[in-house]
Structure formats: C-alpha cells, structure tokens
Amino acid sequence: MHLNASAPPPTPTRARTVGVVIAAVLLLVGGLLLTYPDRAGAAADPLISNGRPATASSVESSALGPQNAVDGAPATRWASAEGKDPQWISVDLGATADVTRVALRWEAAYAKAYRIEVSADGATWTRLASETAGNGGTDDWTALSGQGRYLRVYGTARGTSYGYSLYEVEVYGTFDGGPPPTGAFTVVAAGDIAAQCTASDSGCAHPKTAALAQRINPKFYLTMGDNQYDDARIADYRAYYDKTWGVFKDRTHPVPGNHETYDPAGSLVGYKSYFGAIAYPQGKSYYSFDEGSWHFIALDSNSFDQSAQIDWLKADLAHNSKACIAAYWHHPLYSSGGHGNDPVSKPVWKILYAARTDLVLNGHDHHYERFAPQDPDGRATADGIVEIVGGMGGAEPYPIENVQPNSQKRISGQYGVLKLDFTDSGYGWTYVGTDDQIKDTSPKYACH
Missing domain, CATH: 3.60.21.10 (Metallo-dependent phosphatases)
Structure with a gap:
C-alpha cells in the first residue's frame, strides 16, 4: 500500500511504503529487490551518505551501531536504546551539500514522529521535513531543499514500545565545492x-x-x-x-x-x-x-x-x-x-x-x-x-x-x-x- 502526501515545491514530498508487505509481494512476483517510489524524479542527484561517519544518541548494542545505517547493506541496522525518547542518528557528509532527498528504511522499531534536519556545524539544526503519523516501512522524502554538512533524523515519538531502528539512512544531493577529499x-x-x-x-x-x-x-x-x-x-x-x-x-x-x-x-x-x-x-x-x-x-x-x-x-x-x-x-x-x-x-x-x-x-x-x-x-x-x-x-x-x-x-x-x-x-x-x-x-x- 502507498500513502502519499505532496505539496508544491519547496515543500518536501514523501512516499511511504510498508516495507515488509511490498518486499514480500515483489519477491513472489519476480524476486525483485525493494524499490522506492518516486525514485525517478530524484535520480539526477547521487547518493552522498554511503560509508560516511555516523553518530547516534544511543545504541542498543555494539553490533547495532549507527555505521550500519550508512553501509548500503540491507540486512544491517542501527538500533537505539529501548523505551526512551527522543533519539537521533546523524550523518557527517564530509562537506557542505545541497540535500534534495532522504530515504529512510525502518526496521520493525519505527518512529511515529520524527524530524529530518541539516546543520553546518553539527550544533545548530534546521528542519527539512517532519512526520507525525509514521507507520514504518520506507519513507522516501523528495523535493527537499536544505544545505549542510550534517544530516540528522531526530525521533520524538516511538511507534512501538522498543526503540528506533533504521536499516538505511540514504541522503541524496550535490556538494557545493565538489565531493569531500579522498582518503577521509x-x-x-x-x-x-x-x-x-x-x-x-x-x-x-x-x-x-x-x-x-x-x-x-x-x-x-x-x-x-x-x-x-x-x-x-x-x-x-x-x-x-x-x-x-x-x-x-x-x-x-x-x-x-x-x-x-x-x-x-x-x-x-x-x-x-x-x-x-x-x-x-x-x-x-x-x-x-x-x-x-x-x-x-x-x-x-x-x-x-x-x-x-x-x-x-x-x-x-x-x-x-x-x-x-x-x-x-x-x-x-x-x-x-x-x-x-x-x-x-x-x-x-x-x-x-x-x-x-x-x-x-x-x-x-x-x-x-x-x-x-x-x-x-x-x-x-x-x-x-x-x-x-x-x-x-x-x-x-x-x-x-x-x-x-x-x-x-x-x-x-x-x-x-x-x-x-x-x-x-x-x-x-x-x-x-x-x-x-x-x-x-x-x-x-x-x-x-
């Protein structure tokens, strides 16, 4: 099932997919991998978060660290401590970027309410988008317009009695002065x-x-x-x-x-x-x-x-x-x-x-x-x-x-x-x- 909410730019557009159901259907009809709705509209901007340093407010265990949410592997995940709000995960993009899209793949422990924010210095944050009725699965935010080196997903209300858990935080956009230096x-x-x-x-x-x-x-x-x-x-x-x-x-x-x-x-x-x-x-x-x-x-x-x-x-x-x-x-x-x-x-x-x-x-x-x-x-x-x-x-x-x-x-x-x-x-x-x-x-x- 797809639930869509959109408005004229620069208001972000979100396509939400209940990941488990869609994945099962796609596997049955052809063994295809999960794909994100509205991806074609944002295809011009590259993925800039993969492999970047990530930090989080807490971790459930050392095996569920924030790096798992930016490793490109669909089976690994970050998980916060259970039963506590708020919680967050932040990605250091390495250089100032124009962020146009963020895709979040939630595990069963999802956020009912959260904000997507950007920051130039990791201290002062500007809101890009917010969710108040999340139901898990995949949230794909397009038509975003924000600039910063750091991107944060800030959860304010859990959708379950557990914590927050993300398989992937994918950030798309372009770097103002070119990509970060190599060897970082x-x-x-x-x-x-x-x-x-x-x-x-x-x-x-x-x-x-x-x-x-x-x-x-x-x-x-x-x-x-x-x-x-x-x-x-x-x-x-x-x-x-x-x-x-x-x-x-x-x-x-x-x-x-x-x-x-x-x-x-x-x-x-x-x-x-x-x-x-x-x-x-x-x-x-x-x-x-x-x-x-x-x-x-x-x-x-x-x-x-x-x-x-x-x-x-x-x-x-x-x-x-x-x-x-x-x-x-x-x-x-x-x-x-x-x-x-x-x-x-x-x-x-x-x-x-x-x-x-x-x-x-x-x-x-x-x-x-x-x-x-x-x-x-x-x-x-x-x-x-x-x-x-x-x-x-x-x-x-x-x-x-x-x-x-x-x-x-x-x-x-x-x-x-x-x-x-x-x-x-x-x-x-x-x-x-x-x-x-x-x-x-x-x-x-x-x-x-």
Missing part, C-alpha cells in the same frame, strides 16, 4: 580516562566518554596516557577501563602516562599486561603506524630522556613516506592547566618540527585546549605544529591557571572526546561533550 577517516582521542568508578555512580565520567566515543564509531581510537587511575594495576584496568573504553580495545592505539609508571608490580606492568601487543606492536612502548596519507607516531613521554626512543624516532621519521604526520604522547610541551608547560617534550618537538610534523596530541592536564601552529620555542608560525591538550576523558577536571601564548581555546570542567577528521591533505576536529554537543570546532588545516 575519523579518529576519536582522549587522555586521562578511567577513574576507579563505574556506571552505577552517576558522577563517573569515563562510562559516558566511552559511550560517546562508541557512538561516533571512528576508524580507530587514540589514548594519550593515564588510561587507568590511580596506579594502573592490572586489576584496576580489568575492573574499570575494561568495562568502558575496553569495549573497543582492539581498535585502540594507546600510549602510557605517568600513572602507568606507578604500578607497584613495576613501571608499565599493568599497562603492558592489559594491552599486550596492541601497545607494543613493535616490541617497545613507542611505535608508529599508517592510515591513508597519514603517519601516526605513538610515544612514551616517561622515557624521553632515554636515547633509545629518540634514536628510534629519528629513524622512523627518516623512513616515513606519508605526506602528513601526527604524533601523540602524555606530557604536553605547552599547557595552560595546572601542570603547565613540560620541557621534557621540547627535544622531541624539535625533531618533529624538523620533519614538518602537522599535529601533536597530549593529555596530562585534565582540560581541553588547542594551540595555533607554533615552533618548539613557542613562536607562532604557519609551518608550525598544532598542539591539542585532550585530558578530558574521565579524570577529575583541572582548572585553567596560566594561559599560554598561542592558546586559542580552553575548556575545563566538561568531559568529552576529540573527534578528528583526517583527509589525504589535511585535518580538523571538534571537541564533543558527553551531552553530544560540539563545544569547539577547529580551523581546517592543510598538511605541511
């Missing part, structure tokens, strides 16, 4: 993470940052040390970190902080026992790996005074063939927080600066801060290194104490994660709070 991928990063508390304690932050990190569903995760408090014993890793950030351990590239050295069993013993080869892929507590056009260098700032790591770093950079370089470790050279600037990192900065490194990520101070490009001596320069302090993963926040030169933005007291967007020629990021709101957006940088 997303990374989530944070430091100073797991206090000795669990989700049963409403004030415990690391379960919330882990849930946010999982909703973003990046290519991989980075940790910038002090992963487990207070002395990183293996028993504490298993009791706390493993229950939250450990859910995606196999996609994590960690580094140790100073708290990992406090283990009574020996420096880094619990850290190494918990992460194993993930933290020691090259047999040392420092290592490197590649993704796309990027070379990532994971360093152990507890041993910057040892020549073995410095010699390894020089050799690693000499053999690097990637166009862009990012490095991460625990102790920041520059910070406006309680620990302040840490000169232990300056010799490493000099080596990285000479190799035209683009980005450095650190923790240690429990706040968020970004710096303008600068050289190892703190002089602003266009070919300098961009540093981010990201120690807001769950440990008690530190106040801002002494604002450093070239510090562009500082946030203390709000837990969250870095959502880093890399392309084959540049990068940018947002700081996302545990309330799913974007707290800061960086400039867009080109690789050196």
Whole structure:
C-alpha cells in the first residue's frame, strides 16, 4: 500500500511504503529487490551518505551501531536504546551539500514522529521535513531543499514500545565545492580516562566518554596516557577501563602516562599486561603506524630522556613516506592547566618540527585546549605544529591557571572526546561533550 502526501515545491514530498508487505509481494512476483517510489524524479542527484561517519544518541548494542545505517547493506541496522525518547542518528557528509532527498528504511522499531534536519556545524539544526503519523516501512522524502554538512533524523515519538531502528539512512544531493577529499577517516582521542568508578555512580565520567566515543564509531581510537587511575594495576584496568573504553580495545592505539609508571608490580606492568601487543606492536612502548596519507607516531613521554626512543624516532621519521604526520604522547610541551608547560617534550618537538610534523596530541592536564601552529620555542608560525591538550576523558577536571601564548581555546570542567577528521591533505576536529554537543570546532588545516 502507498500513502502519499505532496505539496508544491519547496515543500518536501514523501512516499511511504510498508516495507515488509511490498518486499514480500515483489519477491513472489519476480524476486525483485525493494524499490522506492518516486525514485525517478530524484535520480539526477547521487547518493552522498554511503560509508560516511555516523553518530547516534544511543545504541542498543555494539553490533547495532549507527555505521550500519550508512553501509548500503540491507540486512544491517542501527538500533537505539529501548523505551526512551527522543533519539537521533546523524550523518557527517564530509562537506557542505545541497540535500534534495532522504530515504529512510525502518526496521520493525519505527518512529511515529520524527524530524529530518541539516546543520553546518553539527550544533545548530534546521528542519527539512517532519512526520507525525509514521507507520514504518520506507519513507522516501523528495523535493527537499536544505544545505549542510550534517544530516540528522531526530525521533520524538516511538511507534512501538522498543526503540528506533533504521536499516538505511540514504541522503541524496550535490556538494557545493565538489565531493569531500579522498582518503577521509575519523579518529576519536582522549587522555586521562578511567577513574576507579563505574556506571552505577552517576558522577563517573569515563562510562559516558566511552559511550560517546562508541557512538561516533571512528576508524580507530587514540589514548594519550593515564588510561587507568590511580596506579594502573592490572586489576584496576580489568575492573574499570575494561568495562568502558575496553569495549573497543582492539581498535585502540594507546600510549602510557605517568600513572602507568606507578604500578607497584613495576613501571608499565599493568599497562603492558592489559594491552599486550596492541601497545607494543613493535616490541617497545613507542611505535608508529599508517592510515591513508597519514603517519601516526605513538610515544612514551616517561622515557624521553632515554636515547633509545629518540634514536628510534629519528629513524622512523627518516623512513616515513606519508605526506602528513601526527604524533601523540602524555606530557604536553605547552599547557595552560595546572601542570603547565613540560620541557621534557621540547627535544622531541624539535625533531618533529624538523620533519614538518602537522599535529601533536597530549593529555596530562585534565582540560581541553588547542594551540595555533607554533615552533618548539613557542613562536607562532604557519609551518608550525598544532598542539591539542585532550585530558578530558574521565579524570577529575583541572582548572585553567596560566594561559599560554598561542592558546586559542580552553575548556575545563566538561568531559568529552576529540573527534578528528583526517583527509589525504589535511585535518580538523571538534571537541564533543558527553551531552553530544560540539563545544569547539577547529580551523581546517592543510598538511605541511
């Protein structure tokens, strides 16, 4: 059965199909795949959401993440937590687009009422279309007219007692300045993470940052040390970190902080026992790996005074063939927080600066801060290194104490994660709070 509602442009047109019934009929008459009504009228605009990063307000389980709604596979799906309104799923299109059509394929847990919205920054949303009498199946909205980088389906009333579940969110349109750069991928990063508390304690932050990190569903995760408090014993890793950030351990590239050295069993013993080869892929507590056009260098700032790591770093950079370089470790050279600037990192900065490194990520101070490009001596320069302090993963926040030169933005007291967007020629990021709101957006940088 088809229920249609239409009006003159720019009012969107929706064709609604009860998916299970139609699919069964088509299979009986010829084994055809489900097709959408009114598709011919919008065929000129390409599908621009497939494979793009997706986030959601919640997930029913790790197997039902938001990425399933943009993978082009009809059998996979996103599902929200059950019994709660509102819920949403958002797609990052990668660049500003003119959106002309959105097709939603609902699972049995559908939305009775929802909005389709677009946003330039992921924070301020404009409504494209709304539904108040949904009945599941497929909703195909055509004749849409909206512009933004992000598209969100925001459910306000469930059609069942369950949650919201979508097999596919298909967004059609055209990009204003051409399609997003190739080689794009997303990374989530944070430091100073797991206090000795669990989700049963409403004030415990690391379960919330882990849930946010999982909703973003990046290519991989980075940790910038002090992963487990207070002395990183293996028993504490298993009791706390493993229950939250450990859910995606196999996609994590960690580094140790100073708290990992406090283990009574020996420096880094619990850290190494918990992460194993993930933290020691090259047999040392420092290592490197590649993704796309990027070379990532994971360093152990507890041993910057040892020549073995410095010699390894020089050799690693000499053999690097990637166009862009990012490095991460625990102790920041520059910070406006309680620990302040840490000169232990300056010799490493000099080596990285000479190799035209683009980005450095650190923790240690429990706040968020970004710096303008600068050289190892703190002089602003266009070919300098961009540093981010990201120690807001769950440990008690530190106040801002002494604002450093070239510090562009500082946030203390709000837990969250870095959502880093890399392309084959540049990068940018947002700081996302545990309330799913974007707290800061960086400039867009080109690789050196």
